[in-house]
Amino acid sequence: IxxxxxxxxxxxxxxxxxxxxxxxxxxxxxxxxxxxxxxxxxxxxxxxxxxxxxxxxxxxxxxxxxxxxxxxxxxxxxxxxxxxxxxxxxxxxxxxxxxxxxxxxxxxxxxxxxxxxxxxxxxxxxxxxxxxxxxxxxxxxxxxxxxxxxxxxxxxxxxxxxxxxxxxxxxxxxxxxxxxxxxxxxxxxxxxxxxxxxxxxxxxxxxxxxxxxxxxxxxxxxxxPADDQSELISSYTLPEGTSLEKTTMLAEDIAERVIALPEVALVQSFTHGRTNHAHFFIVLVPPSERSRTHTQMATAVREILSTYRNMTYNVRLPSVLGGEIYFPIAAVIRGPELTQLAEISKQAAGRMMNYPELVDVNPSLNLNTPELQVKVDRQRAADIGVRMTDVSDAVRLFYSGEDEITRFKEGSEQYPVTMQLLPEQRDNPDVLARMMVPSTKLGQVRLENVATIGRGAGPASLQRYNREFQVSVYANVASGYPLDLAAAHTVQSIKEVGLPAGYSYLFSGQVKxxxxxxxxxxxxxxxxxxxxxxxxxxxxxxxxxxxxxxxxxxxxxxxxxxxxxxxxxxxxxxxxxxxxxxxxxxxxxxxxxxxxxxxxxxxxxxxxxxxxxxxxxxxxxxxxxxxxxxxxxxxxxxxxxxxxxxxxxxxxxxxxxxxxxxxxxxxxxxxxxxxxxxxxxxPWTDWAARLLGRARDSIRPSNND
Missing domain, CATH: 1.20.1640.10 (Multidrug efflux transporter AcrB transmembrane domain)
Structure with missing residues (x-):
């Protein structure tokens, strides 16, 4: 600034x-x-x-x-x-x-x-x-x-x-x-x-x-127009089940190749969160010291990432609108059936990839994300006084790490205290089974007493709006192309897939x-x-x-x-x-x-x-x-x-x-x-007379009639 x-x-x-x-x-x-x-x-x-x-x-x-x-x-x-x-x-x-x-x-x-x-x-x-x-x-x-x-x-x-x-x-x-x-x-x-x-x-x-x-x-x-702030943000996702060690090694290899570019000053990689996901923060040298623009550098980073197989990646510029998730193209598809939405978004994304104006195309919904599934026996829970909200609150408390449970005071400063299971514990169903949940009759009981815990696959998160499911299809605009052309091809891709009755789409973000x-x-x-x-x-x-x-x-x-x-x-x-x-x-x-x-x-x-x-x-x-x-x-x-x-x-x-x-x-x-x-x-009267005279001449019968 x-x-x-x-x-x-x-x-x-x-x-x-x-x-x-x-x-x-x-x-x-x-x-x-x-x-x-x-x-x-x-x-x-x-x-x-x-x-x-x-x-x-x-x-x-x-x-x-x-x-x-x-x-x-x-x-x-x-x-x-x-x-x-x-x-x-x-x-x-x-x-x-x-x-x-x-x-x-x-x-x-x-x-x-x-x-x-x-x-x-x-x-x-x-x-x-x-x-x-x-x-x-x-x-x-x-x-x-x-x-x-x-x-x-x-x-x-x-x-x-x-x-x-x-x-x-x-x-x-x-x-x-x-x-x-x-x-x-x-x-x-x-x-x-x-x-x-x-x-x-x-x-x-x-x-x-x-x-x-x-x-x-x-x-x-x-x-x-995207301002050249000499910064790029990139991320990639590997197939589900990829180990954290492999993801980290791949991130280090990519960072070495990116930092080798003469226009790049710094590369920081992060692999926290999911084991198959990594982020990059790339700092470029000042615009006056490089021959390529930030959009051209984003293309260069994409070329490096494209050499790796079985990888979904994107390269983003700092957001004009603010916020962490930033894609110029954000098409939101809504409908009553989640599986149908997933199929529509997948087909639309596939068609969008055929247009050179659209890069980093990625639907937000993936139904094959590995997860631990908790299936509550509602009758058993009611018998011992366990409410469904208590079960969901307990699971969220230990897994999200976002709920403040108390505040730590040090002098005049106060710090929020949150609680979360360790990474190796969050993937262990036995640890989840031993979790205690409140009961109005027994005080506290183990989660395994009212629910069965097992491994499965499903969406990482669900988005709903006005009692409907919604899925977003994100994409970046390739360098040298306008936003409205990219949006038009996104609309064309969705229409080519065809939306059944009860399904609709709209744009959010920059296009809106x-x-x-x-x-x-x-x-x-x-x-x-x-x-x-x-x-x-x-x-x-x-x-x-x-x-x-x-x-x-x-x-x-x-x-x-x-x-x-x-x-x-x-x-x-x-x-x-x-x-x-x-x-x-x-x-x-x-x-x-x-x-x-x-x-x-x-x-x-x-x-x-x-x-x-x-x-x-x-x-x-x-x-x-x-x-x-x-x-x-x-x-x-x-x-x-x-x-x-x-x-x-x-x-x-x-x-x-x-x-x-x-x-x-x-x-x-x-x-x-x-x-x-x-x-x-x-004079106005002469103009009127001329107009009236022409009108009379046009309707006057000729001598030959």
């Missing part, structure tokens, strides 16, 4: 530096860089106060939120700063007047972008289910950091600009020269072509949106949480979209302009999914959160475009000229904010440090989606705006 927190702090610092340097790339003014850079620590430190009020601590989740917020909290400051710089550069305003006028001009757009982004995190913060423990503090921390950044952009940034910002020699010509000018010329050519071929742009957008469904099936779904989280995220995304539309409608005092802005949202999703697919990642909880952030970030560009276009039209500029000029002016802040977000996320996306595997999926989603859809959003918003302008130019 300490290593993960340290890694996040490093990402936070490096991301802040990279995001600040984006300002210099576009403006080439060190004073502007410092003014923008101050917004990051000012926003982050102020957020600490709000986090204290919410009783949040600095942990992996909140630090991740702050790290992701680095490129976002500087956005508002960059937009305001760039507009101030433009007023000084193009309009010749002095820095005080430029700070006032530029902030006033851009105020509505900045407020709309920030509030519509903050509103996204409300459904996340209030999301229910198991995922709430992850996303609650994440959503609130992001929302608080972004709100603070709005305050900083409207106060600290203009104040510092009015005092320290000034143009250097030759900087007034910087905008008309260099790389940015070339980009601007190229963009304007594409914009003119797009406005002349609007149907082609609409067709491209439609194809892009439809590709979402294809990429969704290619990517697959997962719960949370995945389905629950998927529906919660879809609902949260729907609510976030509605909230965004309401905020934008209130800001623009229009129901149509928000629709234009939000057209960019569905266009960013396929690019985000493509980024996950090309990097070999699944759509998990973290990448879904990245998708939420992406939706809020992408529509920022549309707000800047639409807001300034409206302003120019209000000043009397024709629609087409206003569209072209507004997009030319807003190109630089859009590129600056986009690159600042990407730069701030680069340390997270690279995936260096403890816990980086989980965090990288968020950064990859945002960087890929934002970068790849940038050009399309820069073109589709002007095209959609031009359509809306034409729609508004025609």
């Amino acid at each position: 300490k290593a993960s927190v340290h890694s996040l702090i490093e990402h936070l610092i490096f991301g802040s530096i990279l995001a600040s340097m984006v300002v210099w790339l576009f403006i080439r003014n060190w004073r502007a860089v410092l003014i923008a850079a101050v917004a990051i620590p000012a926003s982050i430190i102020a957020t600490f106060t709000l986090m204290r009020g919410m009783d949040f601590s600095l942990n992996n989740i909140t630090l991740l939120a702050l790290t992701l917020a680095v490129g976002i909290v500087i956005d508002d400051a960059i937009i305001v700063l760039e507009n101030i710089f433009r007023f000084m550069e193009e309009k010749g305003r002095d820095r005080i007047r430029a700070s006032i006028e530029a902030t006033k001009e851009i105020g509505l757009a900045v407020m709309a972008t920030t509030l519509s982004l903050v509103i996204i995190f409300l459904p996340i913060a209030f999301m229910t289910g198991y995922a709430r423990k992850y996303v609650n503090s994440f959503g609130w921390t992001m929302a608080m950091a972004i709100l603070v950044s709005l305050l900083v952009a409207f106060t600290l940034t203009p104040m510092m600009s009015s005092r320290f910002l000034k143009l250097g020699a030759g900087e007034k010509k910087a905008h008309s020269e260099g790389f940015l000018h070339s980009v601007e010329v190229l963009y304007l050519r594409m914009l003119h072509w797009s406005l002349a071929h609007r149907r082609a742009i609409i067709l491209i957008c439609l194809i892009t949106f439809l590709s979402t469904f294809g990429f969704y099936h290619l990517v697959g779904r997962d719960w949370i 949480v995945l389905e629950e989280t998927t529906w919660n995220l879809l609902l949260a995304m729907l609510l976030a979209s509605i909230f965004m539309y309401m905020v934008l409608a209130a800001q623009f005092e229009s129901f149509t302009y928000p629709f234009i802005i939000m057209l960019t949202l569905p266009l960013s999703v396929p690019f985000a999914l493509f980024s996950l697919w090309i990097t070999g990642r699944a759509l998990s909880l973290w990448s879904a959160l990245g998708m939420f952030l992406l939706l809020g970030i992408v529509k920022k560009n549309g707000i800047l475009q639409v807001d300034y276009t409206n302003r120019l039209r209000a000043e009397g500029m024709p629609v087409r000229d206003a569209i072209i000029e507004a997009n030319r002016v807003r190109l630089r802040p859009i590129l600056m904010t986009t690159l600042s977000i990407i730069a701030g996320l680069i340390p997270v996306a690279i995936g260096i440090g403890a816990g980086s595997e989980q965090r990288a999926s968020i950064a990859v989603t945002i960087i890929g989606g934002q970068t790849l859809c940038l050009l399309l959003t820069l073109l589709v918003v002007p095209v959609a705006y031009s359509y809306l302008a034409e729609f508004e130019a025609v």
Whole structure:
């Protein structure tokens, strides 16, 4: 945990530096860089106060939120700063007047972008289910950091600009020269072509949106990517009746082969409990010192175990959900007959082994486990006053070793005392026969007086739910495959076996949480979209302009999914959160475009000229904010440090989606705006007349009739 927190702090610092340097790339003014850079620590430190009020601590989740917020909290400051710089550069305003006028001009757009982004995190913060423990503090921390950044952009940034910002020699010509000018010329050519071929742009957008469904099936779904904690847990089971000596010797041999792997630092084996069962705890060297990931190392350990005959084994990663028994796939089959359940689970497990996505397949029920069986003569027991519960309590007391019989005091400390037979006694029926059980008539009697004890075979434990027996079939997901694909093949295996009437199945563990989280995220995304539309409608005092802005949202999703697919990642909880952030970030560009276009039209500029000029002016802040977000996320996306595997999926989603859809959003918003302008130019009565005229023409008989 300490290593993960340290890694996040490093990402936070490096991301802040990279995001600040984006300002210099576009403006080439060190004073502007410092003014923008101050917004990051000012926003982050102020957020600490709000986090204290919410009783949040600095942990992996909140630090991740702050790290992701680095490129976002500087956005508002960059937009305001760039507009101030433009007023000084193009309009010749002095820095005080430029700070006032530029902030006033851009105020509505900045407020709309920030509030519509903050509103996204409300459904996340209030999301229910198991995922709430992850996303609650994440959503609130992001929302608080972004709100603070709005305050900083409207106060600290203009104040510092009015005092320290000034143009250097030759900087007034910087905008008309260099790389940015070339980009601007190229963009304007594409914009003119797009406005002349609007149907082609609409067709491209439609194809892009439809590709979402294809990429969704290619990517697959997962719960949370397994974090590389440099630990593996393994166990194996030999045939019943195997001696403890043989099990121990085999464990030592396996440990020697595993420790010989250069990526393994420590192997501990345990053979306590059953004589034919052994556990391994494997510690790997740090991720930076090995070439193979923890999932690849799990495959390597499986290859070693597969060389031994008559052995059932598994290799597990530390649990994401917690608990000792951890398998991503846990299918629970329920029914009235235990023997039938055992046969169904055995056949289903056999079919599951045929799929490469499923490894370590193991049903929980084994009817052939050797055991001592106690058969109580109920009539004899009733005659001498022995109750069935007393017999079961006595056997459990001596065999389980879990019942506390007293407490041992030593000074101020107290220790629970339990009792259990020695290992060699627990397998001896004569010892069990001499066990004393309470009697209401005789005080105490030997167990052999009321029961017969013998050896037999049966299940090690029985699971019941709602008056039905249940059996679990466990499996791990092979490296490189998503959880939903493994779950689908598990369902297919069970259906191929066929469940008789009265039998059913369901999933527990990760698969259950995945389905629950998927529906919660879809609902949260729907609510976030509605909230965004309401905020934008209130800001623009229009129901149509928000629709234009939000057209960019569905266009960013396929690019985000493509980024996950090309990097070999699944759509998990973290990448879904990245998708939420992406939706809020992408529509920022549309707000800047639409807001300034409206302003120019209000000043009397024709629609087409206003569209072209507004997009030319807003190109630089859009590129600056986009690159600042990407730069701030680069340390997270690279995936260096403890816990980086989980965090990288968020950064990859945002960087890929934002970068790849940038050009399309820069073109589709002007095209959609031009359509809306034409729609508004025609009175509603004319539109109705046209529609009615077409309807009459369609039903009017032709002259030939």
